[in-house]
Amino acid sequence: MEQVTTLLQVLFSGLAAGSVYALLALAMVIIYRTTEVLNFAQGEMAMVSTYLALSFIAASQLPFVVVVLVTLVLAALLGAAAQFILLRRAKEPSVLGLIIITLGLEMILFGLASWKWGGEPRDLPVPVSPYDTWVLGGVIMSQLEVASIVIAAVTILILFLFLSRSRAGLAMRATQQNRDVARLMGIRVRRVEMGAWALAAAIGAIAGLLTGPATTVEPYMMWDPLMKGFAAAVLGGITSLAGAALGGAIIGIVENLFGYYVSTSFKSIVPFAVILLMLAIKPSGLLARHYVKKV
Amino acid sequence: MKRSHYEDLRLFATVPFGLWLLVCVSILGLAPLVLGNYGLYLLGYMAINVMVAAGLNVLVGFTGQISLGHAGFFAIGAYGTVLISQAGAPILLALLAAGLVAAAFGFLLGLPALRLEGPYLAVITLGFGLAIENILARAPVFGGATGPSVPGFSVVMWPGLSAEQNLYYLIMVLMGLSLLALRNLMHTRVGRAFVALRDSDVAAACAGVNLTVFKTLAFALSAFLTGIAGGLFAFHLGQIDPTSFNLMLSILFLVMVVIGGSGSLLGPVLGAIVISWLNLKLKGLRLSDFERLPGFGTEIAAFLNRHFMETGMANIQFIVYGMILVLIMIFEPLGLYGLWLRSKRYWRSWPF
Numbered sequence: 001m002e003q004v005t006t007l008l009q010v011l012f013s014g015l016a017a018g019s020v021y022a023l024l025a026l027a028m029v030i031i032y033r034t035t036e037v038l039n040f041a042q043g044e045m046a047m048v049s050t051y052l053a054l055s056f057i058a059a060s061q062l063p064f065v066v067v068v069l070v071t072l073v074l075a076a077l078l079g080a081a082a083q084f085i086l087l088r089r090a091k092e093p094s095v096l097g098l099i100i101i102t103l104g105l106e107m108i109l110f111g112l113a114s115w116k117w118g119g120e121p122r123d124l125p126v127p128v129s130p131y132d133t134w135v136l137g138g139v140i141m142s143q144l145e146v147a148s149i150v151i152a153a154v155t156i157l158i159l160f161l162f163l164s165r166s167r168a169g170l171a172m173r174a175t176q177q178n179r180d181v182a183r184l185m186g187i188r189v190r191r192v193e194m195g196a197w198a199l200a201a202a203i204g205a206i207a208g209l210l211t212g213p214a215t216t217v218e219p220y221m222m223w224d225p226l227m228k229g230f231a232a233a234v235l236g237g238i239t240s241l242a243g244a245a246l247g248g249a250i251i252g253i254v255e256n257l258f259g260y261y262v263s264t265s266f267k268s269i270v271p272f273a274v275i276l277l278m279l280a281i282k283p284s285g286l287l288a289r290h291y292v293k294k295v
Numbered sequence: 296m297k298r299s300h301y302e303d304l305r306l307f308a309t310v311p312f313g314l315w316l317l318v319c320v321s322i323l324g325l326a327p328l329v330l331g332n333y334g335l336y337l338l339g340y341m342a343i344n345v346m347v348a349a350g351l352n353v354l355v356g357f358t359g360q361i362s363l364g365h366a367g368f369f370a371i372g373a374y375g376t377v378l379i380s381q382a383g384a385p386i387l388l389a390l391l392a393a394g395l396v397a398a399a400f401g402f403l404l405g406l407p408a409l410r411l412e413g414p415y416l417a418v419i420t421l422g423f424g425l426a427i428e429n430i431l432a433r434a435p436v437f438g439g440a441t442g443p444s445v446p447g448f449s450v451v452m453w454p455g456l457s458a459e460q461n462l463y464y465l466i467m468v469l470m471g472l473s474l475l476a477l478r479n480l481m482h483t484r485v486g487r488a489f490v491a492l493r494d495s496d497v498a499a500a501c502a503g504v505n506l507t508v509f510k511t512l513a514f515a516l517s518a519f520l521t522g523i524a525g526g527l528f529a530f531h532l533g534q535i536d537p538t539s540f541n542l543m544l545s546i547l548f549l550v551m552v553v554i555g556g557s558g559s560l561l562g563p564v565l566g567a568i569v570i571s572w573l574n575l576k577l578k579g580l581r582l583s584d585f586e587r588l589p590g591f592g593t594e595i596a597a598f599l600n601r602h603f604m605e606t607g608m609a610n611i612q613f614i615v616y617g618m619i620l621v622l623i624m625i626f627e628p629l630g631l632y633g634l635w636l637r638s639k640r641y642w643r644s645w646p647f
Contacts, residue, residue: 038414040363040421089625096361097624099417100553103363103546104620110543111613118604219610223542227425230418238414265433272422276407279419283410 005138010260011253016145018252019152020214023207024229025236025244026159027200033176033239034196036095037087040102043226044109045082045201046208049075050217051117053209054124064127068209072202079201083194114219124212148210155206156245159199163241172196224268228255231271235278237285246286250274303482323467327460335463339531341571342470343524348551348563349477350520355549356557357481358513359493360408361417364424365548368518370431370540371397372525377443377535390469390526397522398515405514409507424545432537442536445529466527473520478560480516489513521548543613547574550616554623556632565631570616577612581605 024042031039053071056062062070086101087093093101130144163169174182175192183189211225232251236243251271259267278285327335347369354360375393380386404423408416431437438444453461480486488509491499500506529535547570555566585596599605627633 032414038417040417086621086625091625091628093624095414096355096359097628099361099414100549101621101624103549104617104624107543107546107550107613107617107620109617111610111615111617114610115603115607115614118607223425227422230421234415234418266430268429269426272419272426275419275422279407279410279415283415 006260008137008139010256012139012141013145014253014256015249016148016252017214017256018232018249019148020207020210020225020248021228021232021251022245022248023152023155023203023210024225025232025248026156026241027203027207028229028233029236029238029241029244030172030196030200030203032233033241034172035083035087035193037098037102038230038238039200040099040226041082041105041109042200042204042229043222044106044113045075045078046204046211047217047219047222048078048109048113049201049205050124050208050212050221051113054117054122054212054217057125071209072205075205076198076202079197079199079204080194082201083197087197088190088193110219117219119219121216121218124209124217126209126213128213130213144213148214151206151210155203159203160241168192168195227268228252228271231275234275235286237287240285240287243285243287320471327456327463332459335459336531337571337575339463339466339527340575341568342466343528343531344548344551344567344571345564346470346473346524346527347521347548348555348567349474349560350517350524351548352552352557352560352563353477353489353513353517353520355552356559356563357486357489357493358510360510360513361549362420362514362517363417363542363545363549364404364420364422364427365517365521366540366542366544367424367427368397368401368521369525369528369544369548370427370535370537371400371518372522373529373535373540374431374437374443375522376526377445377529378437380446381443386465386530390523393526394519394523397525398519401514401516401518402511404518405511408514409510421542421545424540424542428537428540428542431540437537442534445533445535462527462530466531469523469527473523474560474564477520481560485509485512547616550620554619554630556630558629559632561635562630562632569631573615574612577615578609580608580611 024046027042028039031037031042049071052074053067056067056070057064060067082105086105087098090097090101126144128143128147130142133140133142134146135141163173171182171187171192172195174185174187175189175196179189182192207225207229208222211221215221228251229248232247233244235247235250236245251274254274255267255270258270323338326338330338347365351362351365354362372393375396376386376389379389379392384392404420407419411419431442432439453464456464481489488499488504491502491504492506492509492513496506551566551570552563553566554569555564556562583596585599586592588595623630629636
């Protein structure tokens, strides 16, 4: 019985960690599906947003919800600006070229943040505490963990509703399916692409705000979650939104199981190993349709 | 214009090129007579980066595969060399062995690369780099967070020279050899297979290029050069710790290749020299440097002092590299080498 409780505990903590990875993976999948760019700056965009939230909290007495909303809007603006200023300027971009541009953006943001805010870790004060806990059937759940899961679930739900029910979501899906035809149908494709970046940046900012209180806020904070977000996206088959969410949960749980039953020190090798395994067995991912290269 | 196969194989395309090369080699050879230890350190640092950039270029430029994990190979080379020479092996043997270990890892990483391209490969190499950094920092065998102690550079290859000069010549000779080897390699069957792979792997396979062999070979070769450079780096710096082989280093290597111009031999060399120089300059940036700017120097310094951390000023380098990357990709994807080609063409056809 005790072992079952322990297992449940490990699974729950894994799910809580995985909810952050799922959000990052979703952000990357949204950008990848719409613009075929793998956004390596996703993590740093989230990190900068988290620092912005921190600055607002330090500078004003605004309630936390307002701070979060302002941060999300600013994050979306940052994403849109990145697409408008950098990605859109590339002439006849290759896959490699686009990746390199996002890497450049990543470096710029990393440099700016560590110059502006310094390297020392800071705490993000949030209304939910990682130390206050509830106990349910022997499983200890911290407020923060529960909040992460709930927030991630709600975000994913809103995202799915947005994509399936709203006109803007429909335009985004049309662009994803066929850019040229979407354009012929009168969709402003470039604006949709900018919107996808803004949306992804806002979702990434939520992930950053959830990572902040769980660890500390520092310029490196998103490197590890980003890697796991990539792993989740690849696991779900880089074009599938549901796959990304599922992949995030799986990565979080597998990582926590590994950490508990095998070794905590080498936990961060898990995403790498999972991607390798997945690509060796089923490269198209869990939920994506089979992909054949056209010559 | 090349008219025959043998012209393509010639080591020096033109007489002036050979002369320039001779001038460069003799300057580098005679440098220790003039320069102090710091100058040698600088040149050695550049040469090590040239080796890495040339090695990475085999992947990025010639074979068209991306790698965001070269800091991992660099670290394997550095740690391998240190650990093997701690066990008592002579330095050249240790370098070679560490290079081979790195090459073996490169081969292994090349295996999944067979099924992957573009974004997937970037993700997996990124994961490789992070995993290596993590293992080195956590496993006690490798000295944990502080790293292993580097034995002094004891082997005197050319008696009568100081230890620094010995190391300098070793680095230069190895760099020269690797560039020469790469230059020749690209004119053989292997090199042509690499380029064919880059342009279209399906077409290359149809023409009889064995994808498995050549993709893994490209990875192994690239990792080998990077590993040897890493070994030299360990002795050059005198100390290694896991945090210096992080994601930013991997991207920095990529910046060197991209800024110089991937796909040419000269490009990464130029890129490595420029970036190493920038790296050393920008790392030491202080607020007082801004005060000395003409015009609004003091105002700029005051503004920066108010809104930015002075301790974080070294991070300006990342902003600069990032902007270079983005601007190069947007305006001149061939990098410095592309600029050189364009200016050459301009003067050749001047005034038209």
